[in-house]
Amino acid sequence: MRAYVPTGKAHAGQPHVVLAELPQPRLRPDEALIKVEAYSVNRGETFKLEEPGASWRPGKDVAGLVVQQAADGSGPEAGRRVVGHPMGAGWAEYAAVPTSALAELPDAVTTAQAAALPLAGLTALRLLRAAGPVGGRHVLLTGASGGVGHYVTELAAAAGAYLTAVTASPERGARLRELGAHEVVHDVTEAAGPYDLVLESTGGPTLPAALSRLRRGGTLIWFGQAGRTPVTLDFFDFFRGPESASLRHFHYMDFPESYADDLAALVRLVAAGRLHPELGRVTDWADTATTLVDLRERRIRGNAVLTVS
Known part of the structure; x- marks a missing residue:
């Protein structure tokens, strides 16, 4: 072959x-x-x-x-x-x-x-599962223009999240709005917040900037390093920022559910016209x-x- x-x-x-x-x-x-x-x-x-x-x-x-x-x-x-x-x-x-x-x-x-x-859909589905219920919550998603970002946007919006998507491209931002994003910004510094949940996949200076936009008790889940730039986090800034905030790492493989079940769920959503x-x-x-x-x-x-x- x-x-x-x-x-x-x-x-x-x-x-x-x-x-x-x-x-x-x-x-x-x-x-x-x-x-x-x-x-x-x-x-x-x-x-x-x-x-x-x-x-x-x-x-x-x-x-x-x-x-x-x-x-x-x-x-x-x-x-x-x-x-x-x-x-x-x-x-x-x-x-x-x-x-x-x-x-x-x-x-x-x-x-x-x-x-x-598979990879993008499983990551999005399991990321939102790790985040817990998002209905009515203000969510910030960085790196939103890739495959994972599109799936997260559509799934989170369908679950009732008020989602702000970060993408550098106006064209891609328009598509994210079509998929349910309530707001699109072209740099994380333009995101006003505060947010209950941040889903961060860029790394570099984006992570600390996104972290500072959490509300008290909010959560940032780091699930990627698309920018390939190491993160420098000043914990004094962290302590001066949102009180009782949490920072978590996510990998889609760290789940007990089988890929077969989650793939079948994604297929059902596509067949029903609920995921594109x-x-x-x-x-x-x-x-x-x-x-x-x-x-x-x-x-x-x-x-x-x-x-x-």
């Missing part, structure tokens, strides 16, 4: 991948073999490609067809359309996916929509290298999906 593999080399500051011939995956008893029809690429993967591990291959968001059911009899049968979240190696014609990370697709959900769901994957680009997988560069340089709004020809 053909699959993209990292070279570990960079050109003009950008990581390289090449299309190579590899054997089909060897399946564990709880894994199904998926014929990949589409996959999504994530900005975090572009960073990992700079220094890939010896055996690591990219690809955590796939959609396609089950061609071999798991040997233990679990999961979807052969012939079923599915969305999956393997831990890697999904940028390929075939992928091995644990049945605990697979969900079946109804006809109402396209393969491209499904491929855009933001497909900023859908193109043939021959364009993977170009798409990686454009995603890294923030030239793609939302998710980038590659279709396997």
Whole structure:
């Protein structure tokens, strides 16, 4: 089969991948073999490609067809359309996916929509679960223009949050308003607050600026470092800021719920028209290298999906 593999080399500051011939995956008893029809690429993967591990291959968001059911009899049968979240190696014609990370697709959900769901959708869903009830709460979301930000905006707005989204682009801000954001600002310093909850994914100077906008007893949940700039936090400023505020870290993998259940929930929301994957680009997988560069340089709004020809 053909699959993209990292070279570990960079050109003009950008990581390289090449299309190579590899054997089909060897399946564990709880894994199904998926014929990949589409996959999504994530900005975090572009960073990992700079220094890939010896055996690591990219690809955590796939959609396609089950061609071999798991040997233990679990999961979807052969012939079923599915969305999956393997831990890697999904940028390929075939992928091995644990049945605990697979969900079946109804006809109402396209393969491209499904491929855009796993990493970004799971992160958004579980982030809001970690935050607790958001109905009626004032929420500040930084880094809102990416795939996770679009999902968080729509899910939080549907749950009744009064959401302020931070994005540098007026065009992307208009789309976030369509998805339910009550307010859009182009820099965190323009956010007035105070906020009950801050969802922060940029890092650098953004985190302390966002932290200072919490109300008393508020919570900041840090879930990303998109700016790739370390955070410097002056705790004297913290103590002079909102009293009894809390600062928490979040990672979407730190949950007992199975990926399969949460993927199925996301699929149901899309099928019902209550969640809209933001497909900023859908193109043939021959364009993977170009798409990686454009995603890294923030030239793609939302998710980038590659279709396997």
